[in-house]
Amino acid sequence: MLDVREVRKSFDGFQAVGGVSFTVPRGSISAIIGPNGAGKTTLFNLITGHLVPDGGQVVFKERDVTGIAPHDLCRLGMGRSFQRTNIFPRLTVYENVQAAFVCHRGRGWNLFTPVERLYRPETEALLQAVGLLEKADETSGFLSHGNQKQLELGITLALEPEILLLDEPTAGMSATETRESIRLIERIAADRGLTLLFTEHDMEVVFSIAHRITVLHQGRVIADGTPAEVRGDPEVRRVYLGEGR
């Protein structure tokens, strides 16, 4: 489904990502882990078109999508959520998700019909699925952090993605919130047959749901495999798991 080949990126001579390759099979749940500064978010930005790689290739659904604009990738079926919560803060919860529906279904260039009632059933169903229906009319910027993350997931799902890229979906959450939101993500991915690729710092989360794990260290892949393989890898134990404890 997603094939990353030898992708590289430097900032002012500092190599943030140096020749990273991995594959995400359709329907799988894959995770990218690594210490802070390992290049996880940069790698995400390279895949999703926010940054253009210095070299290498990103292939999505057998199509070379290296460096194409985010709004085009989005139309091809790649959905992404962000590490720092990324919503439309002065719009209501309802308007946030509805805007995504309007745009994704190509109604954004309509200048003359009232937007208010457009895609109401779809929006409400999706808000129900992410557990935000009672808060539909609240201004999204005033929601709790956990709720904002749920909303972000809702916005992303409105784009009917085939693959979902989640950058630290549980960053800043309490242990309970983390467990709940991981269960939510897992359920939604299963219901909709989504492919998931996520970065995460919480090892318990990663090893409990991921089918495949790619370990990044200083911009390079040091291990790639099933959770059991990665857990047993001596290099990983040395640079990452060992250091973390």
Next chain:
Amino acid sequence: MVSAVGGAGRRVPWALLVLVAAFFVPAAGSRFYTFLANDVVIWALFATSLNLLVGYTGLVSFGHAAYFGIGAYTTGILMKKAGVTFLLAFPAAGVVAALFALVFGFFCVRLTKIYFAMLTLAFAQIVWAICFKWNEVTGGEQGMPEIPYPDFGWLERIGTVLPVVAGYRTSEHFYFLTLVLVAVCFWILRRIVASPFGRMLTTIRENPERAEFIGVNVRRYELAVFVLAGAFAGLAGGLFGIFNRGVFADFAYWTKSSEVLIMTLLGGMGAFYGPALGALVLLWLNQQIVSVTEYWPLILGSILVILLFVFPGGLAGALGALRDRLVRRPSGA
């Protein structure tokens, strides 16, 4: 905030009431008040067109007067030099301004924030300089005086049958015409901001990075709204040239751009009618205070400072907060 104001508008048709009241200004007030009302109506359209950019899309233009000036010259030149009827010369102002906005906007939307603002200003100053120097076409420094009024002969003919419309001066006829045209423009603008397109603009204002990743082609939307805002500013300029009985290069000067920006901020860019309210208050205050003291800019500056600190949402924001307080109290008790 935007939707809250819109919600109130549906319960009481304020816009319609104001429009009807405005038709009685010539009959009720003096000639001076008709003049002032005409000025306000045109500037209200100009400021509201700017608010498409500033309030709805989050693009601060420092050069919006360029399109106002281009519209004024278009209508002026067509009517005075080519003898074209107002029926064509007026829409032409919008079309020509839109074309210029398309060209300038193409470059401007490639920049963000202060760089965007500076480039809009640069283009506006180019427009001003050309208007100021190109004597053969624009009249240069002297400007282009004596733009004719549209032909109101038909109104006088109706007046012989329908005495209600009789007995007004040409300037008052023009005021009525302005009211109708601006009301139509406001109706269109209102539809646009409440449309799916309008919603996409607010997502760009709120978070352009995220907007890209719900599939919004941010630059293309920004260019589209830049052209729309330019078109309506051009229409306002077309009316203003006739109202002012002449078109001058300073219509496109940066002071005009800042004036319209101040109106938008003063009135409140969070509400659809905020900039119109700003135009009313600023022009009325200007007339009142100028007749009392020469320190008008000082007083205006003080008012602005107070407003920005006390009511960040502008006058419309303050009125909205007041209404919320009045409405909530009885229902809460």
